[in-house]
C-alpha cells in the first residue's frame with residue numbers, strides 16, 4: 001500500500017515521501033480500515049517538524065517514533081481481528097486515533113476497534129473525517145455553555161471555531177469570532193454575529209465582557225482574559241503558547257479560591273461524546289478541499305502558515 005512516510009524531522013515538503021509499504025495485518029482487537037478521507041491537524045504540523053522541540057519527548061527524541069502522520073479518518077472496515085466484537089467487515093467508521101498515535105496518511109490503517117465509531121449514514125466520508133478532533137475539542141470546551149450567553153471564540157476561523165459556532169448558536173448565544181481579516185467574510189457567511197480581526201483589534205482591550213470565551217490560540221496573559229470576562233464568566237483554552245497556558249492554569253487554580261470568574265484549559269478526551277455531538281447538533285464542518293494525497297506535504301505547510309479555512313480534507 002501507499003503511505004506518506006518520514007524518518008527525520010524537518011520541512012514537510014522535504015521529509016515526507018510517498019512510499020510503498022506492507023499493508024498492516026490487524027491484531028486480535030484491531031480492525032483494518034481502508035482510509036477514505038483524512039484531515040490535517042496541529043499535531044501533524046508539530047510532529048513532522050519535531051517542533052516545539054519539547055514535543056520530541058512525546059514524538060521521539062531526535063527521530064520520530066511514528067513515521068506516518070495523520071490522526072483523523074473516515075473509512076471502511078476491510079478486515080477484523082479474531083477478538084473484535086463491536087465492528088464487522090464493511091462498516092463505515094470514523095474517529096480520532098491520536099490516543100494511539102498517528103498513521104492515517106496511508107491507504108490502510110489497523111487500529112484498536114475502540115478508537116473508531118460507526119459513521120452516521122447522513123455524514124459523507126469527507127464530513128465525517130473532519131469532525132472527531134476539532135468537533136470534540138469544541139464540544140468538550142463548551143460543556144458548561146448556557147442558553148443566550150454572550151460568547152467570544154478566539155481563533156474562530158479554524159476547525160474548532162467553526163464547529164464551536166454551531167454549538168453556541170444551538171444554545172441561542174450571541175457569538176463574536178476573532179481571527180485574521182482573510183477569514184472574516186467566511187466567518188460572516190457561517191453566521192458569526194460579530195467578527196473581529198485580531199491584527200487590528202485586541203479583544204481584551206475593547207471593554208466588552210463575555211459570559212464565555214473559547215480560545216483556540218491563547219497568546220495573552222491570564223489577566224488580559226479575566227478583564228474580558230463578565231463577573232461569573234468562563235474562559236476555556238484548547239491551545240496556544242505554552243508559557244501562556246501555564247500561566248492560565250496557575251492563575252485559574254489560584255483565582256478559583258476567591259473569584260467567580262473561571263479560567264480553564266481543556267485536555268481533549270478523544271472520541272468521547274462523538275455520537276452525542278452529531279445527534280444533538282447535526283454538525284457540518286467547513287471543508288477546505290478535498291485534496292489529493294500527493295498534496296499533503298504542501299498542505300501541512302499551508303496549515304502551519306494559517307492559510308486554511310475550516311478543516312483541510314484529503315480523499316484517499
Ligand SMILES: NC(=O)c1ccc[n+]([C@@H]2O[C@H](COP(=O)([O-])OP(=O)(O)OC[C@H]3O[C@@H](n4cnc5c(N)ncnc54)[C@H](OP(=O)(O)O)[C@@H]3O)[C@@H](O)[C@H]2O)c1
Nearest residue numbers: 042155157158159160180198217238239240266267268306
Ligand atoms: N487541548 C487539547 O487536548 C488539544 C489537542 C489537540 C490540539 N489542540 C489545540 O487546539 C487548537 C486547534 O484549533 P484548530 O484546529 O481550530 O486550529 P486552526 O484550524 O489552526 O485554527 C486556528 C485559527 O486561529 C487563527 N489565529 C492564529 N493566531 C491567532 C491569534 N493570535 N488570535 C486569534 N486567532 C489566531 C488562525 O488564523 P491565522 O493563522 O490566519 O491567523 C486560525 O484560523 C490548536 O491550538 C491546537 O494546538 C488542543
